[in-house]
Amino acid sequence: MTTTSTQAPVPAQTPDSVPLLQASGVIMRFGGLTAVQNVSLTVNSGEIVGLIGPNGAGKTTFFNCLTGLYVPTEGTVSYRGTVLPPKPHLVTKAGLARTFQNIRLFANMTVLENVLVGRHTRTREGLLSALIRGPGYHKAEAKSRQRAMELLEFTGLAEKAEHLARNLPYGEQRKLEIARALASEPGLLLLDEPTAGMNPQETRATEELVFAIRDQGIAVLVIEHDMRFIFNLCDRVAVLVQGQLLVEGTSEVVQRDERVIAAYLGEPIAGEGETGEAQPAATSAAASEVASAAEQPAGEQPAPDEAAPADDEQQENDR
Numbered sequence: 542m543t544t545t546s547t548q549a550p551v552p553a554q555t556p557d558s559v560p561l562l563q564a565s566g567v568i569m570r571f572g573g574l575t576a577v578q579n580v581s582l583t584v585n586s587g588e589i590v591g592l593i594g595p596n597g598a599g600k601t602t603f604f605n606c607l608t609g610l611y612v613p614t615e616g617t618v619s620y621r622g623t624v625l626p627p628k629p630h631l632v633t634k635a636g637l638a639r640t641f642q643n644i645r646l647f648a649n650m651t652v653l654e655n656v657l658v659g660r661h662t663r664t665r666e667g668l669l670s671a672l673i674r675g676p677g678y679h680k681a682e683a684k685s686r687q688r689a690m691e692l693l694e695f696t697g698l699a700e701k702a703e704h705l706a707r708n709l710p711y712g713e714q715r716k717l718e719i720a721r722a723l724a725s726e727p728g729l730l731l732l733d734e735p736t737a738g739m740n741p742q743e744t745r746a747t748e749e750l751v752f753a754i755r756d757q758g759i760a761v762l763v764i765e766h767d768m769r770f771i772f773n774l775c776d777r778v779a780v781l782v783q784g785q786l787l788v789e790g791t792s793e794v795v796q797r798d799e800r801v802i803a804a805y806l807g808e809p810i811a812g813e814g815e816t817g818e819a820q821p822a823a824t825s826a827a828a829s830e831v832a833s834a835a836e837q838p839a840g841e842q843p844a845p846d847e848a849a850p851a852d853d854e855q856q857e858n859d860r
């Protein structure tokens with residue numbers, strides 16, 4: 542795998558960094574439930590931004606609004622200054638790629654074929670060309686295969702190119718999802734719980750992979766429950782609670798924010814508008830992760846030593 546070693550994040554905004562993704566006043570209602578409440582978020586080029594929050598906070602729903610799976614009830618989502626159409630394939634074409642909380646591979650296709658599927662938004666060959674299979678088609682196919690193999694090298698899966706996706710271990714299936722997303726040549730990659738169910742070594746490898754992706758010039762927005770992963774990785778972290786953006790700042794600031802710790806611990810959030818009502822608690826694992834991460838001196842995050850919460854604690858919400 543072509544990766545950099547795990548390192549301190551680069552500054553969030555370098556002089557030549559520009560806004561890539563701009564979500565403005567996004568609201569998503571499902572009947573009487575407001576899952577996302579007026580959330581605005583910007584991701585700049587060169588950044589790795591984390592999106593965290595308790596179960597049911599609205600993180601995946603927000604991702605779905607960003608990637609065209611849901612049409613937000615209100616608000617706009619722009620990429621490089623252009624409002625994105627709420628159609629997933631057009632969003633991908635514009636430069637956003639994503640992975641899903643619940644792995645979505647073509648199980649009976651090979652690893653290479655899965656990555657080739659991810660390239661379809663970047664190939665011009667149409668149905669007629671595919672039927673005729675002339676020189677243009679063969680040239681385009683050869684180029685796609687070469688790029689797909691490069692991505693498999695990059696993610697450490699090249700030796701398994703001809704394996705069926707369903708035969709890969711779980712951690713490698715997640716990597717393959719990332720390789721397939723990268724095949725659309727995105728400027729921004731959205732990862733929904735990329736380390737869920739991974740062991741500590743796989744989590745560390747994923748961390749290095751994300752740094753390497755950023756080093757390739759691709760910005761990353763990542764949802765994750767593993768707080769050590771998030772705080773070690775991200776230049777900036779946004780915290781959603783009950784669909785609202787509670788706090789946004791650098792990892793150092795967010796992990797010490799009492800409101801964040803309170804939200805994860807299920808204690809009342811102090812400050813304006815306080816009602817004294819308890820906030821929804823995250824899993825106790827997430828709570829202790831925040832607390833223990835907050836106790837670490839800046840720049841001395843421990844290696845991850847716990848897997849993310851079990852999948853059965855997560856909701857099937859990539860609908």
Ligand SMILES: Nc1ncnc2c1ncn2[C@@H]1O[C@H](COP(=O)(O)OP(=O)(O)OP(=O)(O)O)[C@@H](O)[C@H]1O
Nearest residue numbers: 571576595596597598599600601602855856858860
């Ligand atoms: N398609 C849908 N229809 C109705 N309600 C939905 C739908 N998708 C999500 N919700 C609800 O919206 C709220 C936010 O869910 P969401 O999955 O976005 O949270 P999350 O922060 O991603 O949670 P988790 O960390 O458990 O994945 C929940 O109450 C959920 O039940």
